[in-house]
Amino acid sequence: MQDAELAALAQAGDRDAFGTLVLRYAGQARRVARAILGNSDDGDDAAQDGFLAALRHLGRYDPTRPFGPWLLRIVANAANDRRRRRKVRTAEPIPPAARSTDPAPDAATDRAAFRGEFEAALATLPERQRLAVVLFDVEGYPHEEIAELLGVPSGTVRSDVFHARRALRAALAKWRDWREETA
Amino acid sequence: MTTPSPFDHRPDPELGAALRAVLSGGDDRAFAQRVVAAAEGQLGARPADWVDQLVRWARPGLAAALVLMAGAAIWLGGQRTAESGNLADPLRMADDGLAVPALLASTTDPDVDVVLAVALGN
Numbered sequence: 001m002q003d004a005e006l007a008a009l010a011q012a013g014d015r016d017a018f019g020t021l022v023l024r025y026a027g028q029a030r031r032v033a034r035a036i037l038g039n040s041d042d043g044d045d046a047a048q049d050g051f052l053a054a055l056r057h058l059g060r061y062d063p064t065r066p067f068g069p070w071l072l073r074i075v076a077n078a079a080n081d082r083r084r085r086r087k088v089r090t091a092e093p094i095p096p097a098a099r100s101t102d103p104a105p106d107a108a109t110d111r112a113a114f115r116g117e118f119e120a121a122l123a124t125l126p127e128r129q130r131l132a133v134v135l136f137d138v139e140g141y142p143h144e145e146i147a148e149l150l151g152v153p154s155g156t157v158r159s160d161v162f163h164a165r166r167a168l169r170a171a172l173a174k175w176r177d178w179r180e181e182t183a
Numbered sequence: 184m185t186t187p188s189p190f191d192h193r194p195d196p197e198l199g200a201a202l203r204a205v206l207s208g209g210d211d212r213a214f215a216q217r218v219v220a221a222a223e224g225q226l227g228a229r230p231a232d233w234v235d236q237l238v239r240w241a242r243p244g245l246a247a248a249l250v251l252m253a254g255a256a257i258w259l260g261g262q263r264t265a266e267s268g269n270l271a272d273p274l275r276m277a278d279d280g281l282a283v284p285a286l287l288a289s290t291t292d293p294d295v296d297v298v299l300a301v302a303l304g305n
Contacts, residue, residue, distance in 0.1 A: 019219045026211040026218075034206045044214060051218045055225055111287050118205050134206065137199040145193070162191075168198055 004063035007160035011058040022051055025068065029075045029137050035130045038123050046082045050075030069141065069149040076131065076149070114175050121171030125164050130156050133164035 001020070009017030029050055034043030054061075054074045061070055122130060128150060135141045135149065136157075143161075147154040220276075 022218045023215040026214050031206040048218050135193045138202045
């Protein structure tokens with residue numbers, strides 16, 4: 001079933017239709033919220049806030065347009081609202097030791113090290129660059145839709161993706177070098 | 184690794200996978216269930232609102248219907264009485280000037296009062 005049909009049913013109070021929409025966009029919404037907040041728990045809370053806000057305002061959704069960017073914009077706003085509210089808390093990545101439950105210690109250590117490096121690199125990027133690169137390279141949205149979602153010209157999105165890529169690729173290369181050295 | 188170009192319109196699969204690994208986490212299905220559970224109030228509120236609305240409208244609607252039915256019954260009853268009285272009420276027939284033919288056509292003996300009323304009226 002198409003997003004617009006599911007949205008119409010969800011607006012009428014159809015629980016299953018809303019559940020299908022949430023499941024369809026859960027991954028994207030959670031990644032976008034985490035990219036803004038830098039924290040899994042806060043990111044999930046913000047993604048949930050976004051879905052609930054979208055449900056309340058489904059009447060404003062134009063079914064002739066794609067649902068994803070409309071929803072992700074609401075999620076991004078919810079994440080920003082949450083970040084403003086939690087001023088005291090920082091966006092420190094979760095310590096790798098607390099996250100890893102993998103039985104293979106070497107693989108787990110490697111993954112944790114990579115995550116730490118990459119999360120740190122991601123956290124140094126300006127928020128708009130983080131969102132632009134996530135929406136482009138992970139979610140596969142075209143520049144034009146990202147531009148609409150972020151409320152900036154398409155050229156700005158291209159520039160943001162370029163700068164974000166450059167920084168993140170450098171972090172990837174650094175981690176690869178470190179891995180080769182330790183091996 | 185090649186230097187990325189600002190004109191590269193294709194997503195970078197390696198970078199995309201790395202970002203996905205860092206930003207993804209947890210079970211999306213469990214998350215969706217949690218969101219739907221949190222939305223229960225919003226989703227459930229709509230049908231309940233409709234029911235409440237219907238109940239609210241039903242009460243005055245039923246009362247209005249009963250009043251209308253009672254009014255219609257009274258009016259219809261009055262109509263029947265009036266219709267049946269057209270021939271049975273001799274005084275009224277006298278007013279209309281139809282009393283004499285009615286008296287002549289009657290198969291029963293006329294009442295004295297009726298005869299007097301017709302006579303006085305004419």
